[in-house]
Amino acid sequence: MLQKNIVEESDISRLPYLQATIKEVFRHHPPAPLLSPHVAEDEARVNDYIIPKNAKIFVNVWAIMRDPSIWNDPESFEPERFLNNDINFGGQHLELIPFGSGRRICPGFPIANLMFHSMVATMCHNFDWKLEKGAESKKLQREEIFGQVLQKKTHLRAIPIKV
Template sequence: MAELLYNPEVLSKAKAELEQIIAIVKETVRLHPPVPLLLPSKAGADVEIQGFIVPKGAQVLVNIWAIGRDASIWEKPNSFKPERFMGSEIDVKGRNFELIPFGAGRRMCPGLPLALRILHLMLGSLIHTFGWKVEGGLKPKDIYFEEKFGLTLQKAKPLRAIPIMV
């Protein structure tokens, strides 16, 4: 919701197209993944990745927060641009390693199917049922996006948005 209130043109497009809601969810979990690091894994054998040797038995952590902001993968990686997923085959189901907010393989989040159903339904319901404004008369451009890192990611200052009946 913070990204949509900050980008009202994206919010107005989302009210018109279902595909836009799907793209918004993908872009949101790219920029703001539920957790910054995937569960640790152990390397089963010595492996070379881009010139670096990961020795057998080494504990490996995947930083999905950094992958979502990698300029070698994403054009303008810190910008909220859901249109980058319009017509794209990239999904969040662990098949595309540039977007793995729920992990991949056997260590994938078991809540992924529920999350995908709920996120699309909830976001669509919220943006189609209500108009929105930021509490305290703040302008959307004054929304604070700093994140508080921990086991999960959350906004350092919670978003206070007011629904308006339309």
């Protein structure tokens, strides 16, 4: 555990479980269920499907990251699945692309990646947390409202306790 109050960027590489947990959060709850639309420059065949030239294509990342042919027990929250492997959400591993991939990856990804890890690490390091009294069941906490971005149906209400 860190012996200082402020978590620095250099500390993140020494926190593999935090990194794995954040990957699992993005796998379970990507910022947007569908990536920005792409347009097919040429006709293409994908498996048994023909995609015509100029077709708009939407990539359903929510479905990819819950696909049982890719993930063991995809509905379960298991950060351990990311320990001791090199899968990351930087766009190279197509099974985990909450920010997209390639030329169309979210332009804010680098700063979001840095800030999210630092913010979560700082909040975990400096506080203990408890759920608000009367908090809903874990099943209800996982329900989402689909739209252009994903929103939780029941908002998480956690109370920080200074350590």
